Amino acid sequence: MDEFVRAHQKIVFDTTIESLKKHGFDARFCASREEAVSAIMELAADCGSVGIAGTHTVRALGIIPKLTEAGKVVHDHWALKIGTPEELECRKTQMTADLFLASVNALTMTGEIVNRDGCGNRTNSMTFGPGKVVLVAGRNKIVPDLDGAIGRIEEVAAPTRAMSLNRKTPCVSTGYCMDCDSPERICRVTSIIHRQPMFTKITVLILDEELGY
Numbered sequence: 001m002d003e004f005v006r007a008h009q010k011i012v013f014d015t016t017i018e019s020l021k022k023h024g025f026d027a028r029f030c031a032s033r034e035e036a037v038s039a040i041m042e043l044a045a046d047c048g049s050v051g052i053a054g055t056h057t058v059r060a061l062g063i064i065p066k067l068t069e070a071g072k073v074v075h076d077h078w079a080l081k082i083g084t085p086e087e088l089e090c091r092k093t094q095m096t097a098d099l100f101l102a103s104v105n106a107l108t109m110t111g112e113i114v115n116r117d118g119c120g121n122r123t124n125s126m127t128f129g130p131g132k133v134v135l136v137a138g139r140n141k142i143v144p145d146l147d148g149a150i151g152r153i154e155e156v157a158a159p160t161r162a163m164s165l166n167r168k169t170p171c172v173s174t175g176y177c178m179d180c181d182s183p184e185r186i187c188r189v190t191s192i193i194h195r196q197p198m199f200t201k202i203t204v205l206i207l208d209e210e211l212g213y
C-alpha cells in the first residue's frame with residue numbers, strides 16, 4: 001500500500017479512537033480479523049450468553065462457531081425464519097444477553113456511533129440491556145462527522161442492505177436513498193450514540209479492512 005495512503009489512514013484511525021475514548025467508549029485498533037476475533041473472545045470470557053445482531057461484518061469473522069465451541073449460548077436470529085415467534089423472541093433475548101455483538105453503519109472521527117435500523121432491535125440492544133456491547137467496524141465505516149454518517153447510510157449502507165434483502169425499494173435502482181414510503185422500507189429508526197450510555201459498556205473494535213456495508 002502507498003505510504004501516504006497508509007499515513008492518512010493512520011491519522012483517521014488514531015483520531016477516531018481518541019475521539020471515541022474521549023466520549024467514554026473503549027476503542028481499539030485491530031490490524032487483522034484474527035486480532036478482532038481474539039479481542040472478542042477475551043471480552044466474552046466472562047459472558048455466558050451472546051446476542052448477535054444482523055451483521056455481515058461479525059459473521060465474516062467466523063466468530064459464531066468459536067463462541068459456541070467456547071460454551072456460550074448464542075442468540076442469532078439469522079439462524080431462524082424471519083417473522084416467526086421464535087425469531088422475534090430471539091431478537092428480544094439479545095437485549096438481555098451478557099454480551100451483544102454487532103457492527104455499525106457509521107463511525108465518526110468526532111467520536112459518535114450512528115446506525116439506522118428497520119426493526120430497532122440492534123439499536124435498542126446497543127444502548128441498554130446487555131452487560132457489554134462489542135461493535136466491530138471495518139475502516140470503510142469511518143466518516144468525518146455526523147453529516148458524513150447520515151450520508152454514508154443513505155448513499156452506501158442502506159441501499160446496499162436493501163439490495164442484499166432483495167427489497168423493492170427505489171434505492172435498489174438509484175443507488176442512493178429516495179426517502180421512500182415503500183412498505184418494504186428498511187430505514188425506520190436512526191440512532192446516534194453521542195457518549196457511552198450510562199449503564200452500558202461499549203467497546204469499538206476498528207478493523208483495518210474494508211468489511212460489511
Ligand code: SF4
Binds near residue numbers: 171
Ligand atoms: S428510505 Fe427507502 S429509499 Fe431510502 S435507503 Fe431506506 S429503503 Fe432505500
